[in-house]
Amino acid sequence: MIKIYYSPSCSSCRKVKKWFEEQKIPYEGKDIFASPLSREELKDIITKCIDGTDDIISPRSKIVSEQNIDFDSMKISELISFIQEHPSILRRPIIVDDRRVQVGYNEEEIRTFIPRARRLAEMYCNSGECPTFGTCDASCDRIDGKKER
Secondary structure (H helix, E strand, O other): OOOEEOOOHHHHHHHHHHHHOOOOOOEEEEOOEEEEEEEEHHHHHHOOOOHHHHHEEEOOHHHHHOOOHHHHHHOOHHHHHHHHOOOHHHHHOOOEEOOOEEEOOOOHHHHHHOHHHHHHHHHOOOOOOOOOOOOOOOOOOEEOEEEEO
16 A cells, blocks of 8 residues: 655645545555654655665754754664654655655656556557557546546
C-alpha cells in the first residue's frame, strides 16, 4: 500500500493526493501534524532514502537553520526522536511504497507509482503498435490525445 505523509497546508501535498485520486491509485494518507509518525514509519522512510536525511529533512526549516543541527552525527534512534518532536523539519509530501520513497511533487517521477502492468499497457497503447488502437473497448478511453487504460 502506498502511504502519503502530508500537511494539509502544503500545496504540493494536495497536488500529490489529487494525482493519486485521478489515477485511481489507492493510498493511505497521514497528516504528520495531526498524527505523529511512529518509530516504525520513520525507520521505514529513512531506510528507503537514497541520500539519507538529505532526502527528507528541509535545511530551510527554522529549527534546523537556527540550531545548526548535524543529523549525520546522530544515531538513528536520536534522529527518529528528533523528527517525532519536530515534524516540521520534514520535506513534504513523502510518498512511500514497499520499495521506494519520493519526496515532493514531481510529475515525471510520480508516474513510477502507477502499477507496472498499467504503465506497460499505456506505453504499448501509446506507441501505436496496439492492434486495437482506435477501436478499444470501454476499458480504454482517449483523453487529451493519449490512450489510458
